[in-house]
Amino acid sequence: MTDLALPRTARLSAALPQYGVYAAVLVLLAFNAVFTDNFLTGANLRTQLIQVAPVLIVALGMAMVIGTEGVDLSVGSVMALSAAALPLYLGYGMWPAIAMALLTGVVVGAVNGLLVAVVGLQPIVATLALLVGGRGLALVLAEGRLKQIENADLLALGSDDLLGIPVVVVIAGLLSLAVGLLVSRTTYGRQLVAVGGNRAAATLAGLPVRRVLLGTYVLCAVLAALAGVLATARLTASDPSAIGNLMELSAITAVVVGGTPLNGGRIRVLGTVAGALLMQLLRATLISHNLSDSTAQMVQAVIILGAVYLARERRR
Amino acid sequence: MLDVRGVSKRFPGVLALQDVSLTVAPGEVHALVGENGAGKSTLIKVLTGVYTPDEGQVLLDGAPVSFGSPREAQNAGISTIYQEVNLVPLMSVARNLFLGREPMLPGGLIDFGRMHREAAQTLARFGITVDVRRPLRSLGLGAQQMVALARAVAVDAKLLIMDEPTSSLEPREVQTLEAVVRDLSAQGIAIIYVSHRLDELYRLCDRVTVLRDGRGVHSGKLADLDRLHLVSHMLGRDPAAVSREGLTGFEGHHDTDAEPLVSVRGLTRRHVLHDVSFDVRPGEVTGLGGLLGSGRSETAKAVVGALPLDSGTVTIGGRRLRRLNPAAAIRAGMVLLPEDRKAEGIVPELSVRENIVLAALPRISRFGLVSRKRQDRIVETFMQRLRIKAASPEQPVGELSGGNQQKVLLARWLCLHPRLLLLDEPTRGIDVGAKAEVQALVDELARDGLAVVLISSDLEEFVEGADRVVVLRAGAVTGELTGDEVTEAGIMAALAGEQA
Numbered sequence: 001m002t003d004l005a006l007p008r009t010a011r012l013s014a015a016l017p018q019y020g021v022y023a024a025v026l027v028l029l030a031f032n033a034v035f036t037d038n039f040l041t042g043a044n045l046r047t048q049l050i051q052v053a054p055v056l057i058v059a060l061g062m063a064m065v066i067g068t069e070g071v072d073l074s075v076g077s078v079m080a081l082s083a084a085a086l087p088l089y090l091g092y093g094m095w096p097a098i099a100m101a102l103l104t105g106v107v108v109g110a111v112n113g114l115l116v117a118v119v120g121l122q123p124i125v126a127t128l129a130l131l132v133g134g135r136g137l138a139l140v141l142a143e144g145r146l147k148q149i150e151n152a153d154l155l156a157l158g159s160d161d162l163l164g165i166p167v168v169v170v171i172a173g174l175l176s177l178a179v180g181l182l183v184s185r186t187t188y189g190r191q192l193v194a195v196g197g198n199r200a201a202a203t204l205a206g207l208p209v210r211r212v213l214l215g216t217y218v219l220c221a222v223l224a225a226l227a228g229v230l231a232t233a234r235l236t237a238s239d240p241s242a243i244g245n246l247m248e249l250s251a252i253t254a255v256v257v258g259g260t261p262l263n264g265g266r267i268r269v270l271g272t273v274a275g276a277l278l279m280q281l282l283r284a285t286l287i288s289h290n291l292s293d294s295t296a297q298m299v300q301a302v303i304i305l306g307a308v309y310l311a312r313e314r315r316r
Numbered sequence: 317m318l319d320v321r322g323v324s325k326r327f328p329g330v331l332a333l334q335d336v337s338l339t340v341a342p343g344e345v346h347a348l349v350g351e352n353g354a355g356k357s358t359l360i361k362v363l364t365g366v367y368t369p370d371e372g373q374v375l376l377d378g379a380p381v382s383f384g385s386p387r388e389a390q391n392a393g394i395s396t397i398y399q400e401v402n403l404v405p406l407m408s409v410a411r412n413l414f415l416g417r418e419p420m421l422p423g424g425l426i427d428f429g430r431m432h433r434e435a436a437q438t439l440a441r442f443g444i445t446v447d448v449r450r451p452l453r454s455l456g457l458g459a460q461q462m463v464a465l466a467r468a469v470a471v472d473a474k475l476l477i478m479d480e481p482t483s484s485l486e487p488r489e490v491q492t493l494e495a496v497v498r499d500l501s502a503q504g505i506a507i508i509y510v511s512h513r514l515d516e517l518y519r520l521c522d523r524v525t526v527l528r529d530g531r532g533v534h535s536g537k538l539a540d541l542d543r544l545h546l547v548s549h550m551l552g553r554d555p556a557a558v559s560r561e562g563l564t565g566f567e568g569h570h571d572t573d574a575e576p577l578v579s580v581r582g583l584t585r586r587h588v589l590h591d592v593s594f595d596v597r598p599g600e601v602t603g604l605g606g607l608l609g610s611g612r613s614e615t616a617k618a619v620v621g622a623l624p625l626d627s628g629t630v631t632i633g634g635r636r637l638r639r640l641n642p643a644a645a646i647r648a649g650m651v652l653l654p655e656d657r658k659a660e661g662i663v664p665e666l667s668v669r670e671n672i673v674l675a676a677l678p679r680i681s682r683f684g685l686v687s688r689k690r691q692d693r694i695v696e697t698f699m700q701r702l703r704i705k706a707a708s709p710e711q712p713v714g715e716l717s718g719g720n721q722q723k724v725l726l727a728r729w730l731c732l733h734p735r736l737l738l739l740d741e742p743t744r745g746i747d748v749g750a751k752a753e754v755q756a757l758v759d760e761l762a763r764d765g766l767a768v769v770l771i772s773s774d775l776e777e778f779v780e781g782a783d784r785v786v787v788l789r790a791g792a793v794t795g796e797l798t799g800d801e802v803t804e805a806g807i808m809a810a811l812a813g814e815q816a
Contacts, residue, residue, distance in 0.1 A: 187681040194674055197663035204622055204660050205675040205728065206646035265665045 053172040059254035061220030069264030070123035075224035077134025079244030082228030094153035105225025109218035117213035138240035158233030197265025323372030350527035365389035393474035405453035410435035458489030512609035543812035583628035603782025611791035649735035664714030698727035719750025
C-alpha cells in the first residue's frame with residue numbers, strides 16, 4: 001500500500017511525470033553549460049525568458065481550462081484580437097487601451113464559457129469557432145494592416161527592466177504566483193479542480209459548476225489578451241495576422257509536458273512554468289547547434305508524446 | 317436450442333458468474349431476472365461474444381460455440397436489443413434497418429428504391445407506418461425501439477436477447493412490443509427477456525431463470541412460481557422463515573409522531589416518475605422500497621434537484637423550494653449520498669480533506685480564500701467521529717477502501733449539518749465492519765432528530781433500518797408500510813405487487 005512497498009521501477013514511473021519536467025530542464029541547462037558557447041550568459045538567459053513570457057502567460061490560463069477537462073483553442077486568436085484593439089484606443093493613453101484589449105479577452109472568454117457551460121458544446125468545438133472567427137474579426141478591426149506602436153508607455157512595457165529583470169518576465173512570474181495561489185488556496189480554485197475531476201460529483205455537491213466553467217474560460221482568455229498586449233509591446237507593432245499563430249499548441253504543450261493531465265482534476269502550475277521553459281530551452285538548444293527549425297519541431301513532438309505516455313502510466 | 321452449461325466468468329477480485337446453466341427452446345420466451353450485480357449483464361455479454369467464459373460451454377443447436385466477437389455471435393444467429401437504442405440517429409429509418417446489408421444495384425450503389433419499399437413492408441409488420449426516409453431520431457423512442465427490434469429479427473435471428481426493452485416505452489408501445497414478441501415466438505425464435513417489470517414477465521414468459529450473486533438460483537416454469545416466491549429468489553430471502561436476528565447495526569425503531577419535515581408532492585418525469593408523493597419526518601428513517609427500475613434512486617435524485625422534473629414540488633420546514641437544483645437543495649439542508657459512489661460521489665484525485673470539505677467550501681471561506689484552519693478542524697472532527705482510516709488527510713480518496721470512501725462522503729454531508737439525509741445504497745460494496753458502522757451512524761443521526769431517507773437492496777438492512785416504507789413500482793407510489801407492517805415478508809409482498 002505504501003510507496004516503500006512498490007518496486008523501484010514503479011516508484012520511478014510514478015515520480016517521472018511529477019518531477020521529470022524539472023529534471024529535464026536541469027539536464028538541458030547542464031548540457032548547454034558544457035556544450036553550448038555563450039548559453040549560460042545573462043544576455044542569453046534574458047532573451048530566453050523574454051521569449052517564453054507570453055507563452056507562459058497563455059499556458060497558465062490553458063492549464064486551468066485543461067484542469068476542467070476542457071481545452072481552449074482560441075487563445076492565439078484572442079492575442080490577435082487584443083493586439084488589434086490596442087492601437088485603436090492608444091489615443092486615450094496606455095491604460096485605457098490595455099483595458100480595451102483585455103476586454104476583448106473577457107468577451108471571447110464569456111462566449112467560450114457560455115458555449116461550453118450553458119449550451120453544452122464540446123470545448124474543442126466551441127473554442128475552435130472562436131479560433132477561426134476571432135482572428136477574422138481581428139483582421140477586420142485592424143483593417144488587415146500592421147500598425148506601428150508609437151506610444152512610449154507601451155513600448156517601455158515591452159523593453160524596460162524592473163530591478164534588472166525585464167518587465168515582461170516580472171509580469172509572467174507574478175502571474176504564475178497568482179495563478180498558483182488561485183488554484184491552491186481559493187474556493188474557486190478548489191471548485192475548479194473538483195469540477196474537472198468529477199463533474200457529476202461536483203454538481204451533486206452543489207458546486208456552481210456553470211459559473212466555475214464560465215469564469216475559467218474568461219480568465220484564460222484574459223490572460224491570452226494580456227499576452228497579446230505584451231507581445232505587441234515587445235514587437236513594437238500590432239500585427240494581428242501573425243501574432244499568436246499556433247499559440248494554442250505551444251500553450252497546450254507546456255501544460256501537458258508540465259504534468260497536468262488532459263482529463264482534468266489536477267492542475268500543475270509550477271509544472272506548467274517548467275514545461276514552457278523546457279520547450280523554450282529545447283528549441284534554443286537545437287537552434288544554437290544549427291539544427292533547423294523543422295528538426296526542432298520533430299524533437300518537440302517526441303517530447304510531447306513522451307510526456308503524454310508517462311502521464312498515461314501514472315493513471316493506471 | 318440454446319444450452320448454456322456451467323458457465324463461470326471471473327474478473328479480478330470477483331466471480332461474476334459461477335456455474336450458471338440455462339436452456340432455451342425454440343419459440344420459448346425465457347425470463348432472466350435478478351437484482352443489480354446478480355450477473356445478468358455478464359451472462360448476456362457471454363452469449364453475445366463480448367466476454368469469453370472461463371469455464372463451461374455454450375451450445376447453439378447442439379453444437380458448442382465460442383464467439384470471439386459480437387459480430388461472430390450475430391452471424392451465428394444471436395441478436396440483442398439493448399435498453400438504449402443502438403442505432404445511428406441521424407441516418408434514415410430505412411438505412412438503419414438495412415445497415416451493413418443494403419440491397420445493391422450493379423456497380424456498388426445502394427438500391428434505395430428497393431430498400432425503402434422493403435423497409436416500409438417490414439416495419440408495417442411491427443405496427444409502424446412512418447416515412448422510412450426520415451432520420452431515425454425524428455421517431456419516438458418506442459418507434460425507435462421497434463426499428464431496433466425489426467433490425468434484430470431481420471438478420472435471421474434464431475435467438476433474440478432483449479435487455480429491458482420496455483424501460484423507456486409508453487404503455488401503448490409496450491403493448492405493441494409484447495404483441496411482436498408473441499409473434500416472434502410463434503415463428504419459432506427463442507427469446508431471452510430481461511425485465512424488472514413483473515407484470516410483463518408474467519404476461520410474456522414461459523420459463524424463468526433467476527440469478528443471484530452470479531449463480532443460477534432457480535430455473536423453471538414461470539407459471540409455477542408466484543410473484544412472492546420469485547421476488548424471494550431474487551433477494552435471497554425465504555418468505556416463510558423470516559427470522560429477526562438483528563444482524564445489522566440498527567437498534568430498533570424510532571418515534572414517528574412528529575410533524576413531517578419534508579413533503580414531496582407529485583414528482584413527475586415522463587417515463588420515469590409518475591406523481592410520486594410522500595412525507596419525511598424528523599427523527600425517522602423513511603425507506604424508499606422497490607425493485608431495480610422502480611424509480612427509487614430517481615426519486616431520491618429528484619428531491620435534491622439532480623433529476624430534471626416535468627412537475628412536482630418539495631417543501632422543507634414549511635418552505636417550498638422554488639427552484640430545484642442541487643445547490644438550492646443543499647442550502648435548504650437536503651443532501652443525497654448517491655448510489656454510484658465512484659461516478660457521482662468522490663473526486664478520486666483530490667485528498668480526503670478536500671473531498672470532505674468540498675460542499676462546505678463557501679461556508680469556510682472568506683473573500684474567496686479557503687481557511688485552512690477551519691478545514692483542518694472539520695476534517696479532524698469527522699475523521700475521528702466516523703473513524704475514517706486513511707494514511708493522512710492528504711491521501712487521495714481514490715486510494716481508500718470503499719467503506720472509507722463512503723464515510724468520507726458522509727462526512728462531506730454531515731459537516732453541513734443537514735436536515736434531510738437521503739442515502740442511496742449506503743452500504744453497497746463496503747466491508748462488513750464499515751457496514752455496521754455506517755448503519756449505527758445512521759441510527760444515531762435519526763435518533764438525534766435528522767430526517768433520513770434510506771434506499772437499500774439489502775433487505776435485512778432495509779427492514780431493520782426503515783421505520784416506514786414507501787413502496788414504489790414502475791415510478792409510482794403503490795403503498796406505504798408503517799410500524800409492524802415493516803417486515804421482510806410485508807416488504808416482499810409489496811414489492812411483488814401482492815396483498816400481504
